[in-house]
Amino acid sequence: MLRCFVLAGLTLSLCVAPTLSQQTTAPADSSQTTPAAQQPASQPANPQTTTRLPEAPAPAQSAPKPLPQPKRILGVMPNYRAVSAGVHPPPPTQKEAFKIATEDSFDYSAFVFVGITSLLAEADDSHPTFGKGVGGFGDYYWHGWADKADGNYWVVWILPTALHEDERYYAKGTGNIMGRAVYAASRILITPNYSGKNTFNGAEILGRGISQAISLTYYPSSTQSLSGFSSKYGYALGRDALTDVFRELWPDISYHVLHKHHTTPGT
Secondary structure, eight states, X not given: OHHHHHHHHHHXXXXXXXXXXXXXXXXXXXXXXXXXXXXXXXXXOOTTTOOOOOOOOOOOOOOOOOOOOOSEETTTEEOTTEEOTTOOOOOOOXXXXXXXXXXXXXXXXXXXXXXXXXXXXXXXXSSGGXXXXXXXXXXXXXXXXXXXXXXXXXXXXXXXXXXXXXOSEEOOOOSOHXXXXXXXXXXXXXXXXXXXXXXXXXXXXXHHHHHXXXXXXXXXXXXXXHHHHHHHHHHHHHXXXXXXXXXXXXXXXXXXXXXXXXXXXXX
């Protein structure tokens, strides 16, 4: 029995010893123990199989900014009532409206403009009772200036303040010429109120009517009729519409035709 145990022990030791010897002396598997720094660098990916990210779209070109409205047209004509496209100032106060009406009436260019229209009226003999020469020109002149000043205060200050209307001209600045001209001419019928919403331009329509009715009191009796009033009233509205068209298109004429440079848009 003892021999059997001794033989069994020798047999077991002979079987187990080589296995332990291999675990302690055999080199480790290089595929499992090689440090990461010693592993060969990965091969670059096949360019044909590389996934490309979509290219970012090119930035859209911004639309050109509308040209600003100048304070004076041709360096002479006052343009204080014009507001450049894209500019949204607060509603004018009563004091501001009075200032604009006064500047339009007493600016040096207003006296030049009245002088030109007076010469044309005298040449056309619009009111024969005024006569010709220096005396006739003087009559045409003071009548014309009274018409202009009276109309400015009714249309720009008195009625806009009472009706809460903004009688400044808000330029469109973009679009085709015909569309802009129609827009500008329509401003004698449409204007923003103090809330910024378009409304009927009562200050323009009523103001010109009131000023022309007042003018009948100091013009010759030949004009004191319905036809005389209608003629003067229609002329005043047409003049204002054409003035707004000229305001709208002038920055483009100045820039593209006269090659004048413009500054940042303002009011």
